[in-house]
Amino acid sequence: MKNYIIKSMFVCGAVFGASSTFADVNVGAIYDVTGSFSIFGVMQSNAVKLAIDDINAKGGLLGEKLNLITYDTQSELSKYTQYANTTVLRDRPAVVFGGMTSSSREAIRPIFRKANIPYFYSTLYEGGACDKQTFVTAPSASQQIKPLVEWAIKKYGPKMFIMAPDYNYGTISALWYHEYAKQFNGEVVGEDFLALTVTDYTPTIQKIQRAKPDFVVAIPVGPNQVGFLEQFTSAGLKDSIPVVSSNYSTANEQVLLTPNAGKGIVSSHVYFSSLDNPENKAFLKKWAEVYGKGQTISPEAVTAWNAVHLWANSVEKAGTFKSKSVYTALESGEINFKGPNGDVSMEPGSHHVKQNTYIAMGDDNYGFEVLETFKAVAPSYENQKCDLIANPKLVKHFTPKA
Amino acid sequence: MELDYLATILLSSLSSASILLIAAMGLAVVFGLMGVINLAHSEFLMIGAYAALTVTKAGVPYILSIPIAVMITMSIGAIVEMLIVRRLYGRLFDTMLATWGLSMFFMQLVVVIFGTSTVSVATIPQFNVSIGEYSLDGYRLLMILVAALMFLFVYLLMTKTVYGMKARASIQQPEMAQAIGIDSNRVNTLTFSIGCGLAGFAGAILLPLVPATPTMGLAFAVKSFLAVVVAGPVALTGTVLTTLGLGGGSSITASFLSSVIGEVFFFLITALLLWLYPCGISAKWRRKL
Amino acid sequence: MTLSEKIYQSAGLTLPAIATLTALVVAFLIDPYLAFVSTSWLIFGLLGMSLDIVWGRGGLLSLGQTAFYGMGGYFGSIAAINFSELTGNSIIWALPIGSLFGALSAMLLGYVIFYARMGELQSTILSYTFTLLLWSVIQTFKIDIGSASVLGDSGLSNIPGIIIGFGAEAESLGPNQALMTVIIIVAILYFLTRQLMHSHFGRIIDCIRIDSSKTELLGYDVRKYQLLNFIYAGAIAGLAGTLYALWSNFLSPSVFSIQEAFLPPIYVLIGGLGTLAGPFVGALMIGIMSFVLGGAAGGQTTLILGVTLILLVLFLKNGILGSLDSLWRKFLPDPNAAARNTNSVKIDVEVLKQILIDAEKQAGPAKNFSTIQLFKKFGGVIPVNKVDRNFIPGKPYSLIGANGAGKSSFLKTCVGIYQPESGVVNLGDDNITSSPIFERVKKGMGVKNQKPQVFGDLSVIDNLWIAAYSRTHDQQIALDISHKVLCMLGFEEQLGVNASALSHGQQQWLDIGMVLCLAPRIILLDEPAAGMTKEETRELSLLIRTLALHTTVVVVEHDMDFVSTLEGHVTMLHQGEVFAEGNIEELRKDERVLDVYLGRRKHV
Incomplete structure (x- = not known):
């Protein structure tokens, strides 16, 4: 039985021994490249690789070459624990990028905390993660919701209906919608939370028709979002009840959707590939050179790209790869990066980033037209709750109470 | 509660049940006639959707893409039967695991070929129907008719054609069938391939409702699997009842209460039915199809 | 009896014993990261063994093992979080409570399955439904129990590691020591289970699998034995779940997921059904393969895993240990030779x-x-x-x-x-x-x-x-x-x-x-x-x-x-x-x- 262990360990050792002998600086990346979450994972993994190659092509960091070690967690949670520890114990990376679902982030966060390695998370999430080692370059829920609610109430009227997935991302986001609805004199006239496995949205669609809202907030994730919008459109409702969303386009939903259903959907997000600025153009060109033309870039590819560069900037400022100095640099309030989505800057206390939020409307050609830009939106909830400079020992996951 | 609201709930729940039936039909045929549980069934559904999407993009009208999708999935099904399933007859759980492996393989293969997100097409039918103050997705309602026709087709195929008689003979009296010269290998290959073809049909016909993604099958996999097993030995007719009861019931529950309660309803009723009918609801029926 | 027959007879004891000792030595020597990762394979093997008890011995393919594993994990961790801060040692709290809750959930499910006398496939499906039910409920379930907070899909964090020292200053073991501890725990459970399966209880369970109606005609309360066996396996699964939680310091509803439920049957089938040691081989093989592929295959992991699974099912009918066993038996004298030289029966x-x-x-x-x-x-x-x-x-x-x-x-x-x-x-x-x-x-x-x-x-x-x-x-x-x-x-x-x-x-x-x-x-x-x-x-x-x-x-x-x-x-x-x-x-x-x-x- 167990003598298989020995043999296999030698095999493993041989496979991995090779990669760990480099003298370069190791960088870890842990993403779901295969399995059911690959729809989110591949983009981020590719973006990190592109960014590291970009830095290496420009001569590396502090004169050192970065050696990227990627792990495919296969959409399986135990793999996160395995690979996170593997990279900590064997590769001794200077930084790790990765994590997808909330549970995967929560699974690996403590590992990097214990190992004292900076960890960057770049997936859109419910917000509130707070500890010394964790840095979030994706928007937290409230960051996008506030501008969206303000905009939508002004444009469509006060009554909103919320449909959200029934797990933390959805329920916490819904709380923010309630909060900002109050703030901007709106009213939530109905809400419906959907189970993960649901593909049938007619019950929700009927509840919406019954509640007669001025607009619908729809934040299911990925293909579920597409299914809902498709069915909502087919029921002939989209023209009378507009749909807004604070996560639509995260997994390139607009591409999966039939053009007719995609037209007119409003999304608030930190990046759209139609953004007109030189950094975005350069970024898209680089992407096409490496991964081929015709790909639609998701916002999370950009937040992952930004994550690598924000880290690189902090290393340069610190003048060393040592974690302690890198934290000091990241918390200096002077770490900025001009990303494809505009200026991003690391907030010193909360370890989240201040970045632009765009309100955009879907067209009938799988793309978006940007309607309004909210410049440098701060992660206000995190800034308010989480001050790691005043309280560096803080380890918490803040959730707003209803 | 207003009459029109009630009517829309009933209609849409019926259509949800029909969609589940469409997705589960092939599984029921393969289980009922071969005693094989094909866990890659939902991936055949996904392949059907991708096939329809790809040919539609190439300029073929959507309606014509459906038979093409059926042919493609039927051929893949026949190959899978000859290479894998045939070698595992009588080993129910081995077949389940092998087809589980196959589903992993197909899912990743589609990612390799098409990427994680595939651009949709514009030529897919969309229309709506109004009942009182409420409006419903017309295509979705159409699925009630499609499910009925599909059931009728399979039923006639099994009762009125030579193949159908042979297929039923091989499952009910295998030795006798062998003795009168029925080549059960060929019959089984055809049955499995028809099952996969039905899955392909489901994927293609549901394309306007469920976007083509590598994981699209997962949503149907569990529920259709449960519905077929609860149905028991008289798989085809039994599945009609279980999809109506479980699928329709959970949709109604979701309408009046919440989506999660709808899901819990589905699983709880499944458990309850299994408890009351330990060998499936059709275990004591006289009919055989 | 020849020497080779003697060795064969005791192979189920001696080989695992040798393997345990070797593993302990290896665990002491290897790279910490390998020690860490292989700890999880061993735990998965234990989960597989719990299924083998139910399936290979009892004859019921249960897709509920991961549910017992998850229940054990959650409750064991809640106990560990609350008590080990005061006392140190996390396993004296977590393991008993984890296995207790694993056993309780198995009792609940097993009672329905066996006392309703369900069909084979229906029992499998009911166990699957049980797992899915837990999965959909726990996804949104939030509760604070003492200092442990269960947070729906964000899971349960702050689970202590494997601590065997006592007192408030006791620290979690390092990867190598943790592996050695788990090896010892797993070995104890393996030998205990083997002993049980060789006792009269195990023989009755074997009889039930082969012909349950005959077993009942011999005066055995078949359902009671099936249920007891199921509960025992549930306790093992619960204990495995607790070990997993202590290993990963984190637990989330994903342990109840659709995919996870199929892993134990895969381990069992690849290792060899009914062999008890087989699931460890299976878990190790799949674990190593997916670990190596995930680090190196450039994103084709599931493609290769899927094909391997199909090939293994097709060509290794009895699993690895099962095939080795029949190969070995070919070189031994036929124990059934005596059946050929019999006269017609004459009653004395x-x-x-x-x-x-x-x-x-x-x-x-x-x-x-x-x-x-x-x-x-x-x-x-x-x-x-x-x-x-x-x-x-x-x-x-x-x-x-x-x-x-x-x-x-x-x-x-x-x-x-x-x-x-x-x-x-x-x-x-x-x-x-x-x-x-x-x-x-x-x-x-x-x-x-x-x-x-x-x-x-x-x-x-x-x-x-x-x-x-x-x-x-x-x-x-x-x-x-x-x-x-x-x-x-x-x-x-x-x-x-x-x-x-x-x-x-x-x-x-x-x-x-x-x-x-x-x-x-x-x-x-x-x-x-x-x-x-x-x-x-x-x-x-x-x-x-x-x-x-x-x-x-x-x-x-x-x-x-x-x-x-x-x-x-x-x-x-x-x-x-x-x-x-x-x-x-x-x-x-x-x-x-x-x-x-x-x-x-x-x-x-």
Whole structure:
């Protein structure tokens, strides 16, 4: 039985021994490249690789070459624990990028905390993660919701209906919608939370028709979002009840959707590939050179790209790869990066980033037209709750109470 | 509660049940006639959707893409039967695991070929129907008719054609069938391939409702699997009842209460039915199809 | 016994023991990251073993093991979070509580499955539904228990590591020490389980898997044993879940997911079903493969894993250990060789009498068996119509009648396979009308069905022993009894042969031997002479006549010649009712009997 262990360990050792002998600086990346979450994972993994190659092509960091070690967690949670520890114990990376679902982030966060390695998370999430080692370059829920609610109430009227997935991302986001609805004199006239496995949205669609809202907030994730919008459109409702969303386009939903259903959907997000600025153009060109033309870039590819560069900037400022100095640099309030989505800057206390939020409307050609830009939106909830400079020992996951 | 609201709930729940039936039909045929549980069934559904999407993009009208999708999935099904399933007859759980492996393989293969997100097409039918103050997705309602026709087709195929008689003979009296010269290998290959073809049909016909993604099958996999097993030995007719009861019931529950309660309803009723009918609801029926 | 046979016999003990020691040494030496990762493979192997107990031994493919694993993990962790801060040592809290909750959830599910007597596939599916139900509920479930907060899909964090020191300053073990601790825990559980599976409990579980209805006819409460086995496996799974939680310091609803539920069956199947050690091999193989691929395959992991799974199922039917086992056995002498050189059975009447006298001493005098107005119907058919009968010891009773006369149905209603609509069945002074089969057997009923029912994978002596043990509950006495019956049948040479290697006729005799081991006070025999040679029939007749001197004997038979050799009472059934009775000569003279029974068949 167990003598298989020995043999296999030698095999493993041989496979991995090779990669760990480099003298370069190791960088870890842990993403779901295969399995059911690959729809989110591949983009981020590719973006990190592109960014590291970009830095290496420009001569590396502090004169050192970065050696990227990627792990495919296969959409399986135990793999996160395995690979996170593997990279900590064997590769001794200077930084790790990765994590997808909330549970995967929560699974690996403590590992990097214990190992004292900076960890960057770049997936859109419910917000509130707070500890010394964790840095979030994706928007937290409230960051996008506030501008969206303000905009939508002004444009469509006060009554909103919320449909959200029934797990933390959805329920916490819904709380923010309630909060900002109050703030901007709106009213939530109905809400419906959907189970993960649901593909049938007619019950929700009927509840919406019954509640007669001025607009619908729809934040299911990925293909579920597409299914809902498709069915909502087919029921002939989209023209009378507009749909807004604070996560639509995260997994390139607009591409999966039939053009007719995609037209007119409003999304608030930190990046759209139609953004007109030189950094975005350069970024898209680089992407096409490496991964081929015709790909639609998701916002999370950009937040992952930004994550690598924000880290690189902090290393340069610190003048060393040592974690302690890198934290000091990241918390200096002077770490900025001009990303494809505009200026991003690391907030010193909360370890989240201040970045632009765009309100955009879907067209009938799988793309978006940007309607309004909210410049440098701060992660206000995190800034308010989480001050790691005043309280560096803080380890918490803040959730707003209803 | 207003009459029109009630009517829309009933209609849409019926259509949800029909969609589940469409997705589960092939599984029921393969289980009922071969005693094989094909866990890659939902991936055949996904392949059907991708096939329809790809040919539609190439300029073929959507309606014509459906038979093409059926042919493609039927051929893949026949190959899978000859290479894998045939070698595992009588080993129910081995077949389940092998087809589980196959589903992993197909899912990743589609990612390799098409990427994680595939651009949709514009030529897919969309229309709506109004009942009182409420409006419903017309295509979705159409699925009630499609499910009925599909059931009728399979039923006639099994009762009125030579193949159908042979297929039923091989499952009910295998030795006798062998003795009168029925080549059960060929019959089984055809049955499995028809099952996969039905899955392909489901994927293609549901394309306007469920976007083509590598994981699209997962949503149907569990529920259709449960519905077929609860149905028991008289798989085809039994599945009609279980999809109506479980699928329709959970949709109604979701309408009046919440989506999660709808899901819990589905699983709880499944458990309850299994408890009351330990060998499936059709275990004591006289009919055989 | 040759040396190689001896080694083979003890392979299940020595090889794992060697493996454990080697693993301990290796665990001490290897790179910490490998130690860390392999700890999880070992835990998955333990989860696989819990399934092997239920599936390979018990015969039920449960997709609920991950549910017990998850329940154990959650509750064990909650205990560890709250208590180990004060006391140090996390495993003394987590492991018992984790296995307790694993066992409790298994008890809940197992009770429904076994007491509803579900079909094979339906049981599997119900266990799957159970897992899915937990998954959809726990996804949104939030609660604070002491300092542990369960946060829906964000999971349960802050689970302490494996701590074995005591006191508030005790630290979690490093990867190598943690691996060694887990190796020791897993080894203890493996040897414990192996011991259990080799005890009488394990043998009964094996019998239930092979033929559960026969096991019940031997007087075992099958459902109770199945449930106990299921609970034991649930406890192991719960413990594995706790170890997993301590290993990962984190737990989320994903342990209950659709995909996770299929991992244990994969480990078991690849390693070898029913081998107990196999799941560890399977978990290790899959673990290593997906770990290496995920680090190096450039994103094609699931593609390669899927293909490998298919190939393994296709070409390694018995799994890795199962295939190695059959390969090894090819080089050993055939244990069933003795089955080939047997003579026809000759009953040793003296031994038989001694057995019957002993039985009377131990189990009391023979009992009467009676039915009062027994009535059974199926739809419009009434196979048993208000039958009054009283059977007493002394002479054998024969029930005869044409096909469809209701003799089998009468017998099945007496045995308890059918529940009568009305009427009473009495065994001695007890009303057993609604007693389950095994209780009737415990009260002294012995049943021999038409087809031989023996446990094919068990040796001849074990077959007899399992029957004798059911009555005596003493291993040594049971062994003595089985040896006597073995002598009576003249099967001494075939003692170690697998029952399946015996000929059809010999299996009939073995089956009768098993019934005798029960020391029944009333014996019901269904067409015992079917398929026997003339010689064997003569021996059988002698046996039945001798039996009837000490117990009550009822034989259902349609072979009139055989019935006439029994020299007993004959009852003829027709359309579910008693039609005629007397001895065989009287019946043969009865014109009505000939009309009904023989008259329609001109060639009889």
